[in-house]
């Protein structure tokens with residue numbers, strides 16, 4: 001452990017991130033894919049707390065999604081759970097059209113659903129390669145496409161938002177940090193970066209804002225082995241200059257601000273929320 005990592009500040013217990021709740025999204029309709037757990041769950045709840053109606057998508061964890069819906073109901077907004085596999089075109093089309101039927105429209109699409117199927121490359125099956133690309137990349141394409149069709153149809157409603165609609169792609173620091181043993185995941189997130197920028201370029205003239213959030217190591221079920229034991233945690237912290245593992249609320253807060261008109265001039269940007277993981281901390285003492 002380097003001198004830097006022993007800094008006294010890192011021995012102070014972390015307080016949870018503050019929750020931002022100024023009704024920034026009042027009257028807007030949001031859909032969060034994979035809203036039943038982890039980053040998606042925190043984001044769905046944060047959007048609801050900020051005044052948006054929220055559709056909580058899930059693929060198999062109905063109880064998880066229902067629990068999120070229950071919590072969002074407490075904010076007095078409309079919300080329901082919708083089962084759909086984001087990698088299936090017909091299911092995504094049905095999900096967005098059901099939302100338009102029930103809530104009237106969509107203003108915010110958070111394309112969050114994602115998974116890992118890790119293996120050394122020479123042992124990685126084509127099935128696991130395809131699965132990760134289909135959910136993490138094709139799923140985001142389908143969700144963005146269906147939301148954008150509705151944004152185009154409806155256009156800007158100035159009382160609701162300065163933009164005709166917002167897409168937030170949930171990416172990862174691995175859209176720029178190569179990740180041995182995770183080639184399918186890293187390739188999918190590299191793809192998300194260019195998907196996001198291309199959509200942003202294509203639709204900005206219609207006042208549609210497409211951006212991404214690139215989380216670092218956030219304490220969620222997807223990376224449980226990386227933070228579960230004290231040894232794993234210590235090793236992970238070496239990659240995080242800020243000295244703490246991220247909380248799903250850190251990402252949810254970024255999503256609320258990015259989706260809101262506070263960020264109306266933010267178009268085609270990746271918002272890294274990673275405690276400095278992308279600063280190549282190894283070079284702080286080497287190189």
Ligand code: BGC
Nearest residue numbers: 172173174216217222223226
């Ligand atoms: C991955 C996590 C990982 C983090 C930092 C995320 O995108 O899903 O498993 O801990 O990146 O490496």
